[in-house]
Amino acid sequence: MSTTVNFETVDDYNKFNNHETLHPLVSVIDFSKAHQRTGSKMNFNLYCIFLKDVKCGDLKYGRATYDYQKGTLVFVSPGQVLDVENKIDLYQPMGHGLVFHPDLIKGTSLAKTISDYHFFSYHTNEALHLSAKEQQLVLDLFAIIDTELQQSVDKHSKKLIASNIELFFNYCERFYDRQFITRENVNKGILEKFEDLLNNYFSSEKPYSIGLPSVAYCADELHLSANYFGDLIKKETGKTAQEYIQSKIIDVAKERVFDADKSIAQIAYELGFKYPQHFIRLFKQRTGVTPNEYRSLN
Incomplete structure (x- = not known):
């Protein structure tokens, strides 16, 4: 010992x-x-x-x-x-x-x-x-x-x-x-694994139980420290890991808003938002329109 x-x-x-x-x-x-x-x-x-x-x-x-x-x-x-x-x-x-x-x-x-x-x-x-x-x-x-x-x-x-x-x-x-x-050879595939992690996350029940995926959560799942993970993603994409996650959220949201059987609040909860107004605010910041406006435009 x-x-x-x-x-x-x-x-x-x-x-x-x-x-x-x-x-x-x-x-x-x-x-x-x-x-x-x-x-x-x-x-x-x-x-x-x-x-x-x-x-x-x-x-x-x-x-x-x-x-x-x-x-x-x-x-x-x-x-x-x-x-x-x-x-x-x-x-x-x-x-x-x-x-x-x-x-x-x-x-x-x-x-x-x-x-x-x-x-x-x-x-x-x-x-x-x-x-x-x-x-x-x-x-x-x-x-x-x-x-x-x-x-x-x-x-x-x-x-x-x-x-x-x-x-x-x-x-x-x-x-x-x-x-x-x-x-x-060490870092290869981290971005792809990050993308797969987010895809699997939003197709699971985790948004209900955990909420929105955090940088710390993703880093831990990929067996990296939050700082190293964040620095690596920034070098690879030009975005912070948080910005990358938010972009993914909006991409998924754009698909789901076309489901007329679901309210905007339901979609927000499916994505892990605790409050629908937070989802609406982020969506408008990223797209320039609200989810309902985006739904009616397409």
């Missing part, structure tokens, strides 16, 4: 990896300096990004296992627990990492935008796989931050470190955009 190691501070994580603490709120880690160890469960109160050179067991977050291999970037945010399973023998960690406490970015521009970096809330099986060139760029950015940590702390330190972390995150967004395109 693995023990749980808690990391409340950067110093906690530095000690775990045999590193000197140069700054109380941020550190660049060279895992080759760490002592050999076995797998363990780790509870983080820190932001951590790992670029490991060796696979050190099955890396799990919650019930999901990382799509993890050499050259994979792993993102961890405060409150997450990682579990290195199936590694009972001693191994030598290898690779590099960046770890920082949330207090580091307070009062910086990064504090206002960090929630926009969706990869911190992607599921673990949606990790970022880097090319050799991308890996080198990550190491170069880590080196810039590490160089700053070697300097004496002054009034510029926090801003410079935070801005370089933000630059790193912006590159990670670019890498994810590339991955959405290049990993077609």
